[in-house]
Amino acid sequence: MAEVTEGGPTGGGTPTVIVDDLHIVYKVYGAGGDAEKGNAANALMRVLRRQGRPQMKEVHAVKGVTFVAHHGDAIGIIGRNGSGKSTLLRAIAGLLPPHKGAVYTNGQPSLLGVNAALMKELTGERNIVLGCYAMGMTPTEVREKYDEIVDFSGIGEFVQFPMSTYSSGMGARLRFAISSAKTHDVLLIDEALATGDREFKRRSQQRIKQMREAAGTVFLVAHNLDVIEETCNRVIWLHKGKIRMQGDPQEVLDAYNKA
């Protein structure tokens, strides 16, 4: 079960991402508890007693994960909620520091997702430009990609309207179109394909495939196992911060479904 089946035509190429015994611990504020009733008197007592913040909790989200990803791999990461999937992606992207162990990468892995940079009060038009710049494109690249993004998202004349007027599907399509406009060495996708109608899902899978060919390595986190099965040549099953199983999508998904 632990043997790695190097599926896919390009698996076994040059390594692009090496994750070596990675541990991630982060602090959560405001987790709350019995000690904190949330009024001013309690807060004052806490300060007087020099107790710091009792509601701070440490979460050991990833506990010793090790794997090597190669050029041409599309790796699906599956697992229940809270199993550390998103944390692992952020660590690969270099956005979370390892507590122990290391992540070695080639170039700059990028999380697919510009959602945080977009502003819903602004028109789609402005958001496309803003999102492209946020991903580090040059003005020439933005001009080149603009029409392609509008076409791909299929939102038509809605591009002139503020994003707050979009349906959730339209918003998701535009966000995916913007994020996927840039080519990346190592691409990390977190649940990006969850929304949109069937037609858009098909096109976005097409796009992921293209990006996978252009990019080298793709990591995909999704709850929708069909997407993983169709897109990935390798699957890692995370359970409580550890790798439960990894290898050929078919085998891992079967085991995951039985568990």
Next chain:
Amino acid sequence: MSQPESALADAQAGGRAPESLAALAERYGLRRAIARPSMPAYLRQLWDRRHFILTYATSRSVSKYSESALGQLWQVLTPLLNAAVYFLMFGIILGQSKNIEHYPAFLITGVMVFTFTQRTVTGGAKSISSNLSLIRALHFPRAALPLAYTIQELQQLAWSMGVLILFVLATVQKITWLWLLIPVPLLMQLVFNIGMSLFMARIGAFVRDMNQLLPFILRAWLYASGVFYSITERTADQPEILRWVLEFNPAAAYIEFMRDLLIYERFPERWAWVTCLFWAVFALVGGFWYFWRSEERYGRG
């Protein structure tokens, strides 16, 4: 535990002899993802992101007023109303106008100049702490955020200066060649503000209570900066050192500089130039260095 074995299997997949993953990374030139760039590299990255900084600043300005009926008109209305309220309060009701020539213009100049620094400092302190999701999703030099907030305030300042100049024209009714120098103090103040907002951005990112405390600090600063009164006049019978300290306050220096040019037809004295320049350079260098030192820690719990 299956993962070490499988990792080894991975490493051996190409028929190579077993080796540590660190050595494998070394051989293929892979690097650790977390590292702070050197200062020159950081500045270069920041320059590469100039379009993002500008677009982000403009987008924030646009979205800020998008909910209100009057929209962008508020960029002009805000300074106008501000000036009106202060004029009513300190110019008419409390009445300080007897000793100071052109008191309304004196007051409004002080308010406008101070507001520029005040808003930049407030924005800078929030620039990291209120954009954590952006920081956690994308790679960019984090100094882009406080810079964007400063540029947003610069756009606002352009409107305020328009209002101010019209106000001075209406009340003082004199234009002099010295007005050509108006961009000079503004530029020095802008540089000072950039430094301050970088400095405050790091403080605001790690000292969680700063955003609650800041309004009080800024109000104390406002009262100390000679916006409503003349420092020279008030310290006339006080020890010289007190006047010197008050006038060394950067906000007071920028305000006095602007008043000299705009209202009193005076070429600013040498100490004013020295103070303004000193604070601009000191704040920029210090603020930038201080912010950069924590670059890799922003957005991490």
